[in-house]
Amino acid sequence: MRLALTIDPLQDGDLLFAQQLGVQQIMADIARWDAPSLAAACNRVEQASLHLAGIENLPVQAYACAIKGEQGRDDEIAQVRELLRHMGQAGISLLGYRWALPGPAPLPADGQARGGASGTLYPKGAPPSSAESEGGPERQWQNLAYFLHAVLPAAEEAGVRLAYQPSLAALAAPGLLRHGEDLERLFQLAPSSFHGLDMDHGLLALAGEDPGTIIRRWGGQGRILAAQVRSLRATDGSYGEGFLDEDREGLFRALHAYREAGFTGPLRPAPSPRMVGDTPWGHKGYAFSIGYLRAMLQAMD
């Protein structure tokens, strides 16, 4: 696996920062989808001796109708297909997507993480997202199938892989794709080799799954295209994000499973709680996380 950071928006100082930390790959959100903009982003990353592994996330607004199964989804799908073509031309080979509308807003969380750092807290048992009120899980599966069947041929043609990303929003408001068996269904629905997972072992663990089993299973089949690591804990009314070493056992087991599964894609840390005097993006927190991950991987070699 390759250590990666998600940078949004791309800035030269942050690319240099990533390079200094010994990171090899970058995931980015790119606002403009035309071919020249994507190529420019690619060049910028390569000038810092890094590789632009993929676009972190298809913005939910760009396919909200598709998620809800509403009119207008065909136009959205046409746009996504266009994006995939442009990505292929620019040589960006991975696109993350989710299948949940934005979940409940995070709670104000000042000073609740270790040492008074500010970690993100999400409320548990939040009201169901509007996607759910649109006919429940079966309807969501149908909507997802419709989207993937329309989009994946374009992805194949462009040489871009689509990575399903579980989200904390989906966990807070239970819907699709939080359990191991849902992944079976996902790949039965869309077995294309250009379709895979952006794995998050922390979310799977919170959903009561064994991340190691799932990582070995799907990683062994080459379905894990990218991975995100974080430390999550469930408290009475919320889910909270902490520092990576606060769930060292879970992380260690996940990294072990990724290695066993022969995972070679980008591995990136989620944001840490905001540290004292840190930037809004969280440079100190990312520096800590990358150092921690680098060492764990070296120790396993």
Added chain:
Amino acid sequence: MKIALHVGMTEQEVQFSRQLGLRYVVSNLPANPKGYLELDDLLRARDFFARAGLSFDVIENLPVPHYQKVMFGLPGREEQMDNVCTTIRNMGITGISVLQYQWMLLGGLRTEYSPTGRGGARVSRFDWEVAKHSPLAALDWRRSPEALIHAPDRPLSSEQVWENITYFLQRAVPVAEEAGVKIAAHPDDAPIPSFMGVARILSSPEGLQRLIDTYPSPCNGLGFCQGTVATMAGVDMVEQIHRFGRQGKIFFAHFRNPQGSVPRFDEVFPDEGDTDMVAAVCAYREVGFDGVIRVDHVPGMVEDSPHADRAFAFQVGYFKGLVDALEMMDAAAAPAKGGN
């Protein structure tokens, strides 16, 4: 492993340590005109850190002006030693258990601090050839040559320097034993045998062993600066952890991983130096090292804070990652607990 940063007495620095998950600090107190560290100041520092949940176990370093005449064997050294003994006694009362000192008569030596590291990070370098041709420029950047009471053009032989440090140990160690304080000598960085005619006696494993043997005592030992030992020419640093660790002589350690060794080395990021850091952490564990280990010199990173928080966060994360991974690999190997 008791991982620490060198922390000043500010809320921000203390909070940073806590957020990194550290429970120990290393700190210093400024040189005091009285010539010793006062009990009240030590108590205040200890309590300040304790309130933040941090244990203050190591003073790094004994302020040089408090024993400079002893280092150079100058008149007035008896009085300075009286004061050093007072410092040690006050530390004993306060419960700060390790006092690190160094015997670098002309200070630490570096010749360059340039953006030659990974991603253009600023890396400090020592190059003996450069130092020979511009000796004053290689002197510790924190101290101007004018501040030295001993003109560097007057030579001091190795035996003279040994005589001076022996006097120091003879006076300090018995008091340390009584006070329950361990005094820990930091090796000479850069580890070259002499500079500008002044001997650097703690620049080899043999020098460190001689220091230990000069005054055998459970309170006489080393501030084992891993980076300095790793840059001693032809020395296997990990072997030295075993050698001195087995003797119980590593009282305190510095965690750093340079590239190269004398005559030239660079202080790079910990994951890209010459030392096998996994083997180093294994060695500390094997010898049962239970002292504090401090994350040491870091490269200068882009847009970093004056205290280099980004680079230290990376280095602390790296160190913790090694320690945690090795602990969990042991746990996984233990038959009772099973693997995954």
